[in-house]
Amino acid sequence: KAGVTQTPRYLIKTRGQQVTLSCSPISGHRSVSWYQQTPGQGLQFLFEYFSETQRNKGNFPGRFSGRQFSNSRSEMNVSTLELGDSALYLCASRNDRGTEAFFGQGTRLTVV
Amino acid sequence: GQNIDQPTEMTATEGAIVQINCTYQTSGFNGLFWYQQHAGEAPTFLSYNVLDGLEEKGRFSSFLSRSKGYSYLLLKELQMKDSASYLCAVWNRDDKIIFGKGTRLHILP
Numbered sequence: 001k002a003g004v005t006q007t008p009r010y011l012i013k014t015r016g017q018q019v020t021l022s023c024s025p026i027s028g029h030r031s032v033s034w035y036q037q038t039p040g041q042g043l044q045f046l047f048e049y050f051s052e053t054q055r056n057k058g059n060f061p062g063r064f065s066g067r068q069f070s071n072s073r074s075e076m077n078v079s080t081l082e083l084g085d086s087a088l089y090l091c092a093s094r095n096d097r098g099t100e101a102f103f104g105q106g107t108r109l110t111v112v
Numbered sequence: 113g114q115n116i117d118q119p120t121e122m123t124a125t126e127g128a129i130v131q132i133n134c135t136y137q138t139s140g141f142n143g144l145f146w147y148q149q150h151a152g153e154a155p156t157f158l159s160y161n162v163l164d165g166l167e168e169k170g171r172f173s174s175f176l177s178r179s180k181g182y183s184y185l186l187l188k189e190l191q192m193k194d195s196a197s198y199l200c201a202v203w204n205r206d207d208k209i210i211f212g213k214g215t216r217l218h219i220l221p
Binding site: 033035041042043045055056058090092098099100102103105106 | 156160199203208
């Protein structure tokens with residue numbers, strides 16, 4: 001059974017640009033959550049999608065958005081990038097009971 | 113508000129036992145997760161507790177007391193590869209999984 005796949009693994013972008021990250025969950029998992037991880041703040045919840053609907057949202061500005069497709073793959077978009085957006089972005093694939101949540105390898109975004 | 117507290121760092125010796133504590137105050141409770149994260153890597157799932165008591169999985173055990181808002185992760189027969197950060201996370205009633213800032217565990221030979 002394949003794990004959670006995130007692409008790309010690394011990205012370097014310039015301030016003001018936008019970026020799209022992708023996450024393919026474990027087969028059969030309909031929930032995908034996105035997190036931002038920085039050394040100072042730890043893992044911060046961005047949003048969760050379930051069956052193509054945003055089920056939950058964290059406290060991030062509107063520049064951070066996402067969507068989920070019918071095959072459960074999810075994308076996260078950040079517009080007008082700021083230096084402070086440099087972080088490891090992780091997605092987690094969760095079973096329907098909610099009792100297991102597995103992370104992808106993450107996308108390390110550097111904004112210069 | 114949501115609050116999950118863990119010690120920032122701990123040090124233990126190879127072959128020994130270490131207990132990493134986690135206390136939480138969250139809006140509702142649906143379960144508690146522990147993850148291991150090596151530097152530069154993604155977190156890996158260790159355990160999920162929803163009922164009070166101890167759950168054992170090989171060298172790792174996780175304990176939960178819902179009335180006290182308290183959990184711990186117990187690591188036995190420590191190995192050098194156990195040097196990592198350990199993250200405590202709570203699934204709250206809003207269906208979010210909220211993470212603590214993690215405990216960095218250093219293992220000395």
